Amino acid sequence: MFLLIKQLLKLRVAALAGLSVGSSLVAAAQAPTVAAARPARAYTRAAHLMGSHFTFTAVSDDDSLAWRALRAGMRETWRIDRLFSYWDSTSQVVKINRLAGIRPVVVDEEVYDLIERTLKISALSGGAFDITFASGDKIYQFDKQAHASLPDSATVRNSIRRIGWQQVKLDPATHSVYLPEKGMRINLAGILQGYGVRRAQEIMKKMGIAGGLINGSGDVYCWGKQPDGAGWRIAIGDPARPHTVSSWLTVSDLAVVTAGNYEQYFTVGGKYYGHIINPHTGYPATGLRSVTIICPDVELADALDDAVFVLGAKPGLALINRLKGVDATVITDDGQTLVSRGMQLNSYHSAAAAVAKPSATR
Numbered sequence: 155m156f157l158l159i160k161q162l163l164k165l166r167v168a169a170l171a172g173l174s175v176g177s178s179l180v181a182a183a184q185a186p187t188v189a190a191a192r193p194a195r196a197y198t199r200a201a202h203l204m205g206s207h208f209t210f211t212a213v214s215d216d217d218s219l220a221w222r223a224l225r226a227g228m229r230e231t232w233r234i235d236r237l238f239s240y241w242d243s244t245s246q247v248v249k250i251n252r253l254a255g256i257r258p259v260v261v262d263e264e265v266y267d268l269i270e271r272t273l274k275i276s277a278l279s280g281g282a283f284d285i286t287f288a289s290g291d292k293i294y295q296f297d298k299q300a301h302a303s304l305p306d307s308a309t310v311r312n313s314i315r316r317i318g319w320q321q322v323k324l325d326p327a328t329h330s331v332y333l334p335e336k337g338m339r340i341n342l343a344g345i346l347q348g349y350g351v352r353r354a355q356e357i358m359k360k361m362g363i364a365g366g367l368i369n370g371s372g373d374v375y376c377w378g379k380q381p382d383g384a385g386w387r388i389a390i391g392d393p394a395r396p397h398t399v400s401s402w403l404t405v406s407d408l409a410v411v412t413a414g415n416y417e418q419y420f421t422v423g424g425k426y427y428g429h430i431i432n433p434h435t436g437y438p439a440t441g442l443r444s445v446t447i448i449c450p451d452v453e454l455a456d457a458l459d460d461a462v463f464v465l466g467a468k469p470g471l472a473l474i475n476r477l478k479g480v481d482a483t484v485i486t487d488d489g490q491t492l493v494s495r496g497m498q499l500n501s502y503h504s505a506a507a508a509v510a511k512p513s514a515t516r
Contacts, residue, residue: 192216194365194381199224204235204347206371212358213365213381223361227354227368234350237265240288240341247340251288255336258325266329269322272345272457276319279461279473284433286333288341289316294438296418296429304422304437314436347373348411348456355452375409375452389502393443393485400491401483401499409452413459414444426487430463439464442484448497449480458482467492 197220198211214220239245246261272285291313323332347370365378376386385404392400393416415428427438445462447455462470474482474494481497
């Protein structure tokens with residue numbers, strides 16, 4: 155059974171065994187009837203959260219526990235969305251942006267800590283991942299249409315004048331965040347779905363769900379086993395052929411997160427320009443069609459896929475090769491599949507395991 159990155163397929167579930175109740179009229183010499191054990195099955199709920207389609211799956215032999223855990227995971231994701239929303243006027247992120255250039259904003263420890271982690275990823279990636287991208291002017295329309303040309307270079311340079319993660323000021327003593335220039339803004343969209351998936355999984359697991367999968371529109375985390383005891387088989391989509399599979403891998407207790415330019419884009423002269431903007435240049439990142447990160451931390455994976463997309467194939471895979479426990483596969487504009495050092499993929503078009511072309515960068 156495959157679980158597509160962008161679409162969670164329904165799991166086949168076993169029928170529940172009936173309960174056999176012992177009779178009080180049975181003779182004492184007869185062994186009492188024992189209730190048959192319920193087989194584990196997969197329970198699934200879907201929801202629209204963080205502007206995306208989420209699917210929550212819990213593997214359990216307890217109906218009541220499974221549904222309670224699914225509801226708890228959904229509530230936690232909704233809470234995080236409200237707390238960090240770029241659009242909700244009551245969110246702490248909106249308050250930080252509103253008071254840019256005016257004064258620092260004291261925020262919850264949770265908000266402070268996540269922003270601090272994003273800045274560490276910015277430093278790690280040389281600014282390829284940058285939550286101040288929201289400070290840029292909106293000069294592109296990703297409408298899947300053919301455009302006559304890109305904006306002129308002066309417009310592009312001017313659009314990124316306020317972008318710069320180094321300018322974000324954090325005060326650990328007061329848990330305050332300050333953007334020093336009016337018009338600066340932060341947006342945690344590049345990491346928030348991963349954080350939401352991580353928190354939801356932690357809550358579900360703490361409640362007793364030993365196996366499950368959460369898919370936040372391509373940010374997938376799975377743990378434990380499927381009802382039949384097998385690992386989770388995750389498929390990587392083929393950007394050149396929507397709704398088809400290029401390769402797959404079997405994982406457990408891992409995140410598989412994908413970023414691509416095949417859903418939000420425009421073209422100029424037949425060339426694709428996706429919605430992931432290079433914060434250094436102001437132009438859409440080019441050279442790759444998709445990036446998939448595999449690692450134990452779905453929050454980190456959610457940020458790294460954008461960073462690798464901006465860096466490009468060789469520098470991006472060089473970054474991944476320096477990180478312990480993190481792997482990646484990228485698909486280039488010309489259809490090549492490249493992987494980080496030591497990673498193996500299974501080709502969907504072959505029954506045998508195939509090793510994709512590794513990056514030459516070490």
